[in-house]
Amino acid sequence: MNNPQPIDVQWAWAPYQPSAKAPWDLRRVGHLYRRAAFGANWDELQSGLRKNPQQCLDELLQGGPDGPDWPESIGKGNVGPQIPAWWLKRCLETRNPLREKLAIFWHNHFATSDAKVNNAGYMLGMIKLLQRHALGNFAELLQEISLDPAMMVWLDTNTSKKGMPNENYARELMELFSLGIGHYTEQDIREAARAFTGYEIKNGRGLLNAAQHDDTAKSLLGKTGRFKAEDIVNLCLDQKCCAEYIALRLFRFFISESLTPEPQLIQPLADEFRNSGYNIRQLVERMLRSNLFFSDHAIRTRVKSPVDYAVGIIRALEGNVSALALAGALEGLGQRLGYPPSVKGWDGGQAWLNGQTLLFRQNLALALSSTEDDRFKSRTDPARLVRKHRHDSGEQPVQFYLQLFLQDDVPAGTRERLTDYLAKARQQTPPVYWTAEQSADHPLRAVCHLVLTLPEFQLD
Amino acid sequence: MFNRRDFLKSTGLVAWGALAPGYLTKTACAAGNSYGPGGKDTILVMLQLTGGNDGLNTVIPYGDPLYAKYRPTIKIGKDQIKKVDDHVGLHPALDGFARLLEQQALCIVQGVGYPNPSQSHFRSMDIWQAASMAETLTEGWIGKALKQNAAPAFHLAGANEPAPLALAGAPMRAPSVTSLNDFQLKLAAATGGESKMQKAIIEGAAKANENAPEMLEFVKKTAINTYESSKRLQEIGKNYQPKVPYPQSALGNRFKLAAQLIDADLGARVYYLSIDGFDTHSGQGGVNGAHANLLREVGDAVAAFYQDMAQRGHGERVMIATFSEFGRRAKENGSRGTDHGSGAPMFLIGGRVKAGLVGAHPSLEKLEAGNLKHAIDFRSVYAGILESWLGVQATDVLGGTYEKATILKG
Numbered sequence: 001m002n003n004p005q006p007i008d009v010q011w012a013w014a015p016y017q018p019s020a021k022a023p024w025d026l027r028r029v030g031h032l033y034r035r036a037a038f039g040a041n042w043d044e045l046q047s048g049l050r051k052n053p054q055q056c057l058d059e060l061l062q063g064g065p066d067g068p069d070w071p072e073s074i075g076k077g078n079v080g081p082q083i084p085a086w087w088l089k090r091c092l093e094t095r096n097p098l099r100e101k102l103a104i105f106w107h108n109h110f111a112t113s114d115a116k117v118n119n120a121g122y123m124l125g126m127i128k129l130l131q132r133h134a135l136g137n138f139a140e141l142l143q144e145i146s147l148d149p150a151m152m153v154w155l156d157t158n159t160s161k162k163g164m165p166n167e168n169y170a171r172e173l174m175e176l177f178s179l180g181i182g183h184y185t186e187q188d189i190r191e192a193a194r195a196f197t198g199y200e201i202k203n204g205r206g207l208l209n210a211a212q213h214d215d216t217a218k219s220l221l222g223k224t225g226r227f228k229a230e231d232i233v234n235l236c237l238d239q240k241c242c243a244e245y246i247a248l249r250l251f252r253f254f255i256s257e258s259l260t261p262e263p264q265l266i267q268p269l270a271d272e273f274r275n276s277g278y279n280i281r282q283l284v285e286r287m288l289r290s291n292l293f294f295s296d297h298a299i300r301t302r303v304k305s306p307v308d309y310a311v312g313i314i315r316a317l318e319g320n321v322s323a324l325a326l327a328g329a330l331e332g333l334g335q336r337l338g339y340p341p342s343v344k345g346w347d348g349g350q351a352w353l354n355g356q357t358l359l360f361r362q363n364l365a366l367a368l369s370s371t372e373d374d375r376f377k378s379r380t381d382p383a384r385l386v387r388k389h390r391h392d393s394g395e396q397p398v399q400f401y402l403q404l405f406l407q408d409d410v411p412a413g414t415r416e417r418l419t420d421y422l423a424k425a426r427q428q429t430p431p432v433y434w435t436a437e438q439s440a441d442h443p444l445r446a447v448c449h450l451v452l453t454l455p456e457f458q459l460d
Numbered sequence: 461m462f463n464r465r466d467f468l469k470s471t472g473l474v475a476w477g478a479l480a481p482g483y484l485t486k487t488a489c490a491a492g493n494s495y496g497p498g499g500k501d502t503i504l505v506m507l508q509l510t511g512g513n514d515g516l517n518t519v520i521p522y523g524d525p526l527y528a529k530y531r532p533t534i535k536i537g538k539d540q541i542k543k544v545d546d547h548v549g550l551h552p553a554l555d556g557f558a559r560l561l562e563q564q565a566l567c568i569v570q571g572v573g574y575p576n577p578s579q580s581h582f583r584s585m586d587i588w589q590a591a592s593m594a595e596t597l598t599e600g601w602i603g604k605a606l607k608q609n610a611a612p613a614f615h616l617a618g619a620n621e622p623a624p625l626a627l628a629g630a631p632m633r634a635p636s637v638t639s640l641n642d643f644q645l646k647l648a649a650a651t652g653g654e655s656k657m658q659k660a661i662i663e664g665a666a667k668a669n670e671n672a673p674e675m676l677e678f679v680k681k682t683a684i685n686t687y688e689s690s691k692r693l694q695e696i697g698k699n700y701q702p703k704v705p706y707p708q709s710a711l712g713n714r715f716k717l718a719a720q721l722i723d724a725d726l727g728a729r730v731y732y733l734s735i736d737g738f739d740t741h742s743g744q745g746g747v748n749g750a751h752a753n754l755l756r757e758v759g760d761a762v763a764a765f766y767q768d769m770a771q772r773g774h775g776e777r778v779m780i781a782t783f784s785e786f787g788r789r790a791k792e793n794g795s796r797g798t799d800h801g802s803g804a805p806m807f808l809i810g811g812r813v814k815a816g817l818v819g820a821h822p823s824l825e826k827l828e829a830g831n832l833k834h835a836i837d838f839r840s841v842y843a844g845i846l847e848s849w850l851g852v853q854a855t856d857v858l859g860g861t862y863e864k865a866t867i868l869k870g
Contacts, residue, residue, distance in 0.1 A: 164794025351622035355635025355686040
């Protein structure tokens with residue numbers, strides 16, 4: 001919360017070049033893949049280290065093929081509960097992780113829940129819109145989302161009529177989607193709400209029904225006119241604070257949740273974002289390539305979201321689990337994609353971890369590493385992984401898991417305790433009914449589980 | 461039966477001296493103190509109605525013709541209302557509350573709010589939870605109260621529900637719990653000895669480190685509190701037999717868990733629960749429908765909880781207090797719902813609350829930008845709860861002096 005020394009703005013956003021003080025090491029490779037992807041597996045870490053940061057970033061920004069397409073049956077059968085599972089499947093399998101991550105970022109930004117929309121087809125339409133614009137243009141995204149059918153149901157635009165406007169969308173458009181609290185008045189909301197009257201969903205699209213639209217003049221944000229929905233969105237985009245607000249949201253997502261940036265740190269990014277006509281890719285690229293991104297101000301200064309936490313474990317274990325089972329588990333951790341708790345989305349940061357969710361995380365780590373859980377079985381097996389990479393003898397497994405999951409970023413004492421534990425676990429007499437293979441694999445899986453329970457592993 | 465001292469012992473605050481960081485041991489000493497007037501062993505159960513409860517369709521001024529005029533499609537007919545006096549009455553779905561009133565265990569504080577009310581859900585909820593208008597809010601009013609009188613607190617959470625700001629700042633982080641079964645750390649070990657080694661590593665890694673960065677320190681603090689609470693919660697009886705049936709609802713289940721924890725005598729002074737869904741911009745319904753269902757879930761769960769507690773001899777120890785971040789617009793909108801408003805009622809339930817109405821219903825004539833004007837500042841109600849119920853000095857918690865609302869029987 002408190003920043004003892006102001007950060008040099010010039011330095012912060014200048015492109016990162018490895019140096020003796022900030023070398024291109026395993027720690028930074030891991031950090032980049034956690035933030036711009038869903039974490040790195042063993043081979044990605046090793047090859048990342050051999051490349052330079054620019055090459056890694058080029059590849060991540062370029063991206064490969066997306067995960068599996070959304071099946072049409074979800075929309076046709078209106079099976080909303082398959083949305084979180086299918087979205088996780090895409091996260092687990094995508095070769096274009098940055099785009100998927102940003103789609104989830106926008107899902108959180110324009111948080112809409114099927115709990116109210118109750119139309120999986122509309123929800124999928126919106127999610128595809130978010131994926132299409134994930135690294136695209138924010139102005140276009142904001143225009144399209146305003147008349148997106150899922151959004152129109154979610155925030156009641158579809159029932160707002162001339163003479164009796166519903167303020168729900170107008171308020172959240174300004175408060176959460178574009179300006180942030182303090183940059184508009186209650187009167188602005190009431191005026192904007194009149195402009196959003198008369199929009200209806202026809203054939204799966206938001207269309208104006210002039211008969212129900214309030215066509216009279218509205219005065220807001222210093223302008224007066226016979227505004228329609230599109231004009232209100234443009235008025236919001238014209239506000240200087242809009243670019244600042246979005247840049248700040250992305251700062252929290254890519255740089256830090258514990259650092260409250262001074263306005264002057266955000267300003268150059270906001271100016272660029274605005275001058276580029278709201279080019280998201282350019283803004284994201286500027287952040288990811290920066291000195292600040294690769295500094296201690298950023299590394300492990302966020303709490304992993306449940307999706308990042310679980311998908312990160314499974315990708316690192318090179319496993320393949322039932323996405324439906326995983327979606328069920330993530331509900332306990334507090335994140336059900338397609339069903340955010342409110343229009344504000346998930347609070348994120350420290351709010352991810354309370355007593356119950358921490359225990360659910362630790363128990364999920366056990367389920368994914370012990371192979372005995374009925375939900376996941378042996379489709380993620382740390383013992384198989386450590387053998388595959390030939391790090392299964394002596395103390396090697398401890399080193400392997402610590403590098404894979406934490407890039408060695410733990411106190412020396414922790415490493416010693418784990419090494420000691422592995423030795424003792426191997427010496428103990430296993431239950432008589434265990435096979436030789438079980439007895440040999442158990443200590444490898446157990447030490448992996450312990451690595452996943454370390455406090456450092458909760459951090460992104 | 462465990463008492464508070466046992467709780468502290470079993471949570472390892474005594475036995476775990478080596479591991480427990482300073483803030484925990486300090487708490488252990490403070491909890492031994494006796495509480496201020498009216499405060500000894502009392503329990504506060506906060507119930508948050510998330511989304512902005514429509515106060516006007518909750519405590520209804522049926523005697524005022526403007527009520528029906530403002531609400532052509534969602535009004536409640538006079539004959540359906542559970543009358544409190546000849547001017548106001550309760551929504552028929554609040555049958556549970558009406559019965560509590562007959563038992564002299566329901567206090568209705570009318571027209572509660574604050575000046576220049578925010579109509580943002582999130583800002584206004586933060587203001588209510590922090591009892592502060594400061595721009596950045598990091599501590600809650602209950603968290604601050606627990607600094608004065610340290611005692612455990614629990615957040616009984618639904619799925620998808622983070623810990624509330626209201627509890628932030630407490631010396632021991634209040635754990636969120638969804639169910640006792642789920643509130644345990646699972647391990648896979650070949651032998652008892654191995655299981656002990658695993659626990660030692662997991663708990664040892666959560667040990668505080670003075671040089672740890674802020675985020676890591678936060679994770680460790682959460683972890684250490686969680687592991688300790690979990691051990692204690694695993695020791696209490698699994699099979700709680702309520703004295704009265706609880707409604708089959710998510711909120712009913714959480715209230716039953718609260719009763720179970722209170723009856724286990726863990727020494728906790730505060731329980732925090734919430735129910736979401738009150739943001740009724742469209743299709744709110746009248747006698748039946750979305751809003752009625754929510755009120756029924758609240759009324760039935762609270763009534764069952766209070767009867768259960770009363771039959772176990774805790775009726776005079778517990779107080780349930782409800783609040784919402786704001787009320788709703790006096791006139792309904794074109795979607796047969798209501799937009800964000802301001803002043804609204806709070807309910808206080810318990811054997812010692814002043815039964816009946818406190819304050820007058822806000823005028824339907826003198827609206828403020830279409831909203832009901834508040835007459836009682838919510839911090840006055842908090843001051844009453846803090847001083848008369850929890851025995852905590854209110855001025856420090858509220859950052860100012862507010863006239864203490866009279867909420868207890870004389």
